[in-house]
Amino acid sequence: MNPTYTAGILEVTYVVASILFILGLKMLSHPETARRGNFLAAIGMVMAIIATILFHKKDGEPIKNIPLILAAIVIGTAIGWTIAKRVKMTAMPQLVSFFNGMGGAAAALISIMEFPHVSPELIARSGMANGHVLAILLGLTIGTVSWAGSMIAFGKLDGWIGDLRVKAMKYVNLTILAILLGFIVFIMTRHVAATAELTHYIYIMFAVAVVYGVLFVMPIGGADMPVVISLLNSFTGVAAAMGGFLYNNQAMLTGGILVGSAGTILTILMCNAMNRSLLNVIVGVFGGGGQSAVEAGGTIREISLSDAAVLLSYSKKVVIVPGYGLAVAQAQHTCHELDKLLEEKGVEVRYAIHPVAGRMPGHMNVLLAEADVPYDKLIESDEINPDLPNTDVLVVIGANDVVNPAAEDDPSSPIYGMPIIKARDAKNVIVMKRGMGKGYAAIENLLFFNDKTRMLFGDAKSTLQNLVNEVKSM
Numbered sequence: 001m002n003p004t005y006t007a008g009i010l011e012v013t014y015v016v017a018s019i020l021f022i023l024g025l026k027m028l029s030h031p032e033t034a035r036r037g038n039f040l041a042a043i044g045m046v047m048a049i050i051a052t053i054l055f056h057k058k059d060g061e062p063i064k065n066i067p068l069i070l071a072a073i074v075i076g077t078a079i080g081w082t083i084a085k086r087v088k089m090t091a092m093p094q095l096v097s098f099f100n101g102m103g104g105a106a107a108a109l110i111s112i113m114e115f116p117h118v119s120p121e122l123i124a125r126s127g128m129a130n131g132h133v134l135a136i137l138l139g140l141t142i143g144t145v146s147w148a149g150s151m152i153a154f155g156k157l158d159g160w161i162g163d164l165r166v167k168a169m170k171y172v173n174l175t176i177l178a179i180l181l182g183f184i185v186f187i188m189t190r191h192v193a194a195t196a197e198l199t200h201y202i203y204i205m206f207a208v209a210v211v212y213g214v215l216f217v218m219p220i221g222g223a224d225m226p227v228v229i230s231l232l233n234s235f236t237g238v239a240a241a242m243g244g245f246l247y248n249n250q251a252m253l254t255g256g257i258l259v260g261s262a263g264t265i266l267t268i269l270m271c272n273a274m275n276r277s278l279l280n281v282i283v284g285v286f287g288g289g290g291q292s293a294v295e296a297g298g299t300i301r302e303i304s305l306s307d308a309a310v311l312l313s314y315s316k317k318v319v320i321v322p323g324y325g326l327a328v329a330q331a332q333h334t335c336h337e338l339d340k341l342l343e344e345k346g347v348e349v350r351y352a353i354h355p356v357a358g359r360m361p362g363h364m365n366v367l368l369a370e371a372d373v374p375y376d377k378l379i380e381s382d383e384i385n386p387d388l389p390n391t392d393v394l395v396v397i398g399a400n401d402v403v404n405p406a407a408e409d410d411p412s413s414p415i416y417g418m419p420i421i422k423a424r425d426a427k428n429v430i431v432m433k434r435g436m437g438k439g440y441a442a443i444e445n446l447l448f449f450n451d452k453t454r455m456l457f458g459d460a461k462s463t464l465q466n467l468v469n470e471v472k473s474m
Helices: 003-027 031-055 066-086 089-117 120-126 131-158 169-188 195-217 222-247 250-274 278-283 305-313 324-328 332-344 363-370 381-390 460-472
Strands: 317-322 348-353 378-380 393-397 428-433 453-457
Touching: 003 031, 003 250, 031 066, 031 250, 031 363, 066 089, 089 131, 089 195, 089 222, 089 363, 131 169, 131 195, 131 222, 169 195, 222 250, 250 278, 305 393, 305 428, 305 453, 305 460, 317 332, 317 363, 317 381, 324 332, 324 363, 324 460, 332 348, 332 363, 332 460, 348 363, 348 381, 363 378, 378 381, 428 460, 453 460
Parallel strands: 317 348, 317 393, 348 378, 393 428, 428 453
Antiparallel strands: none
């Protein structure tokens, strides 16, 4: 086949794939179109892979080792498909971190493999200080940090890695980051005939980047994990874009840019939702401090299932605030059953969604979408807050920090200034919890001691099921 013709097919395929990536990302913004958007983006990726295998040429030579490439694709597809099908909804944040880390690892491996093969002609013409070498070094650094950080985030989310909160850690991290930047400058200012003479520095950079990725995430508390996941996701996108530059691959470049920019925007939105700067998230310690239960001066009041059922059934407006406890109990379907029962009795039921509820961005939206809760019933916190004084009952299910009045009342609290769902403005508040455990920020929730609040202790799923039975019997 004519080389010009095959090159044209490849370029057109990359353009079509890039368009599908953009359309897919756009459709992911709404639960009703998200599945279709994910499918379109997947089609774009399949097209790009097939076209690359069939038509890509380097120095006039087609791609070699195609059987090995196909075998790797089959094995990776089987592993990814199996993991995704078996994962529980509560483990979705861990899955996102794990898959994101794999993307960073792939980008780092590309850089490690490509560095020794930088063209000697390019080095002779422009030295080591050229865009090709810079893309390799940035891809290696950012991809490795994303991989190592994502693996630590996976462990922290899964509960087998704790926080490492040392005051000097931020200075250690800044020092390591300066060392990484120093390596980049050092390598790009060397005068060598070929990159093979500097390959050992690449492995040292890789090791240093692994250390930085680990120490970068270790001090960050659970309440900040949605922000960190978004940030690491943007890192992976940028690292993938570096690979697109290396191979002059428009599809890879577009995909990386989309992931990087979307992750960055989402990170900024998450920080705004917490009223904190990104620097404060990264180097700050989010947890501990604030008023104690004694200082709050309140007492805990409980409510029985029958009283809760009566209160909900004879209300006009009910708002449900879901949190990670709902996800842990896998109670989203039972919760939706309750809201349908109440609506049959003429009660208006809506869900108040805080941007950082759960353990990853959009966690509650995904959780409730799985239970077929209509999207128009999911209301962002800043939109529903003005209507809470007119709400008869607000039900908190497994949420904690996102409804804590300390964010508004207690300047000594680590969450002070964070926008919250103003649960205490409702006429009545029912809090469903296993016990009096604290949230990710490890502080007392002053809402529990409010005069309007009644506690309904127990596992969220069993409690909701019993509540459903009580409502049905009325």
